[in-house]
Every structure is written in C-alpha cells, then in structure tokens.
Amino acid sequence: MYKQIVRPLLFCFDPEKVHHFTFSLIKDLSKIPGVSGLFRTLYVVENPKLERNLFGLTFNNPVGLAAGFDKNAVLYNELANFGFGFIEIGTVTPKGQVGNPKKRLFRLKDDKGIINRMGFNNEGLEAAITQLKKNQGKVIIGGNIGKNTATRPEDYTKDYLECFNALHPYVDYFVLNVSCPNVDSHAKLNDKDYLVELIGEVQKANHSFEVQRPILLKIAPDLNDTQLDEIIELVIETNLEGVIASNTSTDRNDLKTPDKRLKEIGNGGLSGQPIKSKSTRVIKYLSDKSNKAFPIIGVGGIHSAEDALEKLEAGADLLQVYTGFIYEGPRLIKSINTAILAQKDS
Template sequence: MIYNLLRPLLFMLDAEKVHTLTLDALGLLKKASLLPSCAIQCAPVHIMGLDFPNPVGLAAGLDKNGAYIDALASLGFGFIEVGTVTPRPQAGNPRPRLFRIPRAKAIINRMGFNNAGVDKLIENVQQSGYRGILGINIGKNADTPLQNAVDDYLIGLRKVYPYASYVTVNISSPNTKQLRQLQNEIELEQLLSALKTEQTRLSDQHGRYTPLAVKIAPDLEPEQIAAIASLLLKHRMDAVIATNTTIARYGTEHLPYGDEQGGLSGAPLTVRSNAVIRQLADHLQQAIPIIGAGGIMSAPDAQAKIDAGASLVQVYSGLIYRGPNLVTETVSLLCARSTDNG
C-alpha cells in the first residue's frame, strides 16, 4: 500500500536514481529490523538438485552487485538472482540508460552490464546473512572480443562457483555488443562445452555441484530455439531461463521513450516470452527445467508461465510497477493452484 502511494512521486524522478534510492531505503528498513527475514514457504519446487521454498524469484539486473541481498530476501522470494557480473568492473553505457513507459507498463534499459566486478560481488555475498537459494548471473566484459568470450565466462564461473546455489550464463542481453551471437549454434557449442567441463572440475575441487543455467533471448526464430534446446540437452545443462529483454517494441514505438535503444521488458514482453517457453517445453520434454521470466505483471501472468512449461518464475519490471505486493500475490496464487492440483 505504501509503495502504491509513493509510486507516482517516484515515477516523476530519474529512473536510475530512483532505482538506487529505493534499494537504499529497503536496505535501511532491513537494518532497522522493520522487515521480515525469510521466504514465504508455499508450493515448494525441487529442481536442479535444489529445494526452492516457493517458485517466485527475483530476476538478475535489479541487484547487480549483490549489495541488497538481505533486504530483497525480506520481500518473500523463493530465490534471488544477482548480477549480471563481469570479471572486471565496468561503468556500462552512458546515461540516461533506463526509461519507464508507464502507459505500456514497460521499461527500456541499455545499462550495459554496469557492475563493480566479480570480486566485489563475492565480497557482498560473503557479508550477506542470506542462506536461501542464490543465483549468480555472469557475463563478459564489453571490451573482451567475442572470440575470447569463453575466457570471461570461465573466470566468472570459477570465482562465483563456491558462493552460488546456481550460476546463470547470460548470453542474451542486447546491451553488450555482439553478445547475442553467443546464441548461435557454433559459438554456443563451444561455450557450453567449456563451461560443462569446468563445472565438472570445480565440482571435484569444491566437493559440491553448482548447477548451470543459460538465459536466452525472446527474439529467436523457432529453428534457433530448437538448436539451442538440442545443445542444452547435449551438454546436460541444468536449467534454461526464458527470457531476457527484447529488441522488438511491440507497439511502444509511439509512446514517450518508446523508441529508445535497449532491451524492452514489462507487459509488452509477456506473450512473446510465453511463446518461447512453450517451444522450449516441447523440445526439452521436462528433461531440463525452465525458469520463466519476462512480462510478469500479475499473479495470473506467472501462472501462465507455469502453464506454458516453466517450473519457476522470476520477476523484475513487474516489481517496479506493482511493488512488493506482486511477490505475495503471486506466491499465494501459485500455492493455491498447487494445492488444487495436488
């Protein structure tokens, strides 16, 4: 209720500044012990060898450096994903780079993997008191040539491996030049092969298996989705996240900020994301779990992703428009549906 009252004021201010201000405020409330401290326990899900207390997670991008994990956990999420983090710190793209489109319940961002580097993220994770399921999303530095991208992902995997419940390989952001080319069959074959080999080595070294997920774009043709699914199966990946933001505009072009460059998220992405999930589900046949993301603005939106074939869901833009109530409402609906079905 408080967020709903404050949102009109917040939306009058610069989007990126408000992002930081809101997280800082949430952090202060957490330190003052004014927030709860645990996930909502309802409709648990077991995938990737992990037990999720509920199926609603926070998508990567909101807390890039893992600086607000404890505060965000208080909102009731069943799991949290931080990042995208790169081997070296980078400033990202020039500002302004984050734009709200309220009439479409959408956001366009061209952040460009702005983050303090993987070592700082690990430091923040170590200082956190969070003991729930934590995903760490890794990417490549913008100035790393595409032919050397595998090296950056291997650096990221090695560093975060002991601290993550699972690791997400981000090859689908539209805001790092050429990154999406890693979804092409030849490049993806090379990347997944290297990562799976390193995962096996790290599992032996650390005495624990940390699952690997791959996050893909919504802007893929059916044959590309089929090829990616085949490679995910071949290399025994642990999960796939569908989807990242889209470079399409789906009717926002004529709205204020609707033609800004970057990735579009929010309500306009819902239908396309669900279509990708359904296609993946057809190819994977439950051999690899799907985490649904993109356009979850309400509890029924999340249920639609589960119905399409997802085992878990992640929210981000919906949280900006709806506030923390989105999490509790979504968990409640999925819990009720789970009870009805079981």
C-alpha cells in the same frame, strides 16, 4: 499503498536514480530492529506445498528475482525478506565497468514496461564476492555471469570462466548470459558452435570442483522456431541443467507508447508487460517440443498472479520477476505464491 502513493512519487524521478535511492532506503530501514521481521510477516508465504526441487536445489517457493536488479549483490539479504524463493545477482563481469552512457533506463508507463541499455554496468567480480561473503543463508542465490565489453572475441570464454571459478563457492547456480541486447559483439554469443564450446569449457571447470553447480542458459524472447529448436539441441547436447526464458526484447511492435517517444529513447532491451506473450510462447514451445526434457525458469511480463499461473501452465518450473516488481510492488510475490497454493488446494 505502494501503487497509490509510493509508485507515483518514485515515478516522478529518473529511473536509475530511483533505483539507487530505493536500495539505500531498503538497506537503511532493514537496519532498524524489527523491520526485517515486519517485512517477512507482510510478504513471506511459508508452506511446504510451495517447495520446488530442481537441479539438486530445494526452493522454498518458485518465485525469484531476476538478474539486473541486484547487480552487485548488495541487497539480496534484505530482499529475501520480501518473500522471494531465490535471487539472481549480476550480471557480473570480471572487471568493473560503467556500462553505457546515461540516460539508459526508461519507463514506458502506458505499457507497464521498461527499456534499458545499461550495458552490464557492475562493480566487478571482486566486489560481488566481498558482498556474497555476507550471505546470511536466507535464500538461494544465482550468479548471472557475462563478459566485459572491452574483451576481444577470442577471450570471451576466458571472461566467463574467470567469473565461474571465482563465484563458484558463493552461489547456488549459474546463468550464462549470452542474450543481452545491450552489449557489443553480440553475434558470436548467438552462434551455436561457439556456445557449444563455451558451455563445454564451463562444464569442464564445474567438474573440477568437488560440488558441481547447476548451469543454465538465458535466451532471448525474439527467437524463431528454428532457433528455439537449436536451443533445445544445445541444452540436451551439452547437458545444461535448464533455460531461463527470457531476456529482454528488441521488438517495438504494438506498444502504446508513441513512436516519437520510442525514437527519443533509442535502442535497448524491452521488459515488462509488452513481452509477456513472447516469453510465454517461448516457454511453451521449449516445453512442448522438448517434451519437458529440462527445467525452464519463466520470466517476462509477470505483473499479476494470473500472469504467473499462465507461465506455469505454459511449462515453466520456476518464475522470476523484475519489471513487475517495480510496477506492482512487493505484494506481487505474496499474491503469486498465494495463488499457487489456492490452485493446489482447489
């Protein structure tokens, strides 16, 4: 029903407006007695064989929701009823910010992709904490953190530390988002020496807490082998718990969408089916070259159970969906978990 009726209707309207409408709809429907239970019956797969134990956390299943969908942590309790094993909120910045000018979110229907240049639009740290205090404990929560656009380069680390320290009691793991193509002063966040410094400061803050949180790094899909070698060195050198591969891409090659339309859209990060192979290549390279030295969360172009199994085969330990969730609907999560179980039983 989703792909035949709901999606064609939603895709008639502006993507960002649809996003807000869908949030309100799910929120309102979930207030009706019995609806949350119905969602769980339809979409949740419960089986001990799906459990994953990574960096000290037990995930009920390996399929998560990537950051960017529930930026302000307003819907994670309701989204947990769709079968996710974990949900990543954010990207959260210390202060709320409006992000880049609209329009900034575009569907590439022929490619089953999305281009966005949102620019870390979010309501800020305090708003996220207010929402996270409502956590019903249904699902593991990740906190994706970044810097404010207006922050000076010398204060980047301060922004990350402010988010890390404040969110520490409310999330189960952290992701340092240093690879988003839609924020200014991107170059410094790709500099290995600076990343060593940043991660070191965050690790120091982590050890000041009685309970430490796992810290992961989110990387771009456009990195070459030399850059990926540096990522491996970085993760091992700084004792990071893992990597999320990958963020959105700036590459526009081999798209079905006409060049004219791409020029009209302009810059932004590409997600969905067009980056599936790129993401899988990065996962396989990191896994093989490091000899599975650290866990990898695979994200990018997962629109089917087959896509998910391909990521796992390449070396991913957990998975995240975003664009696939929008194009394929909530049954995607159940289909992936069912396929994983079938593979284990075969």
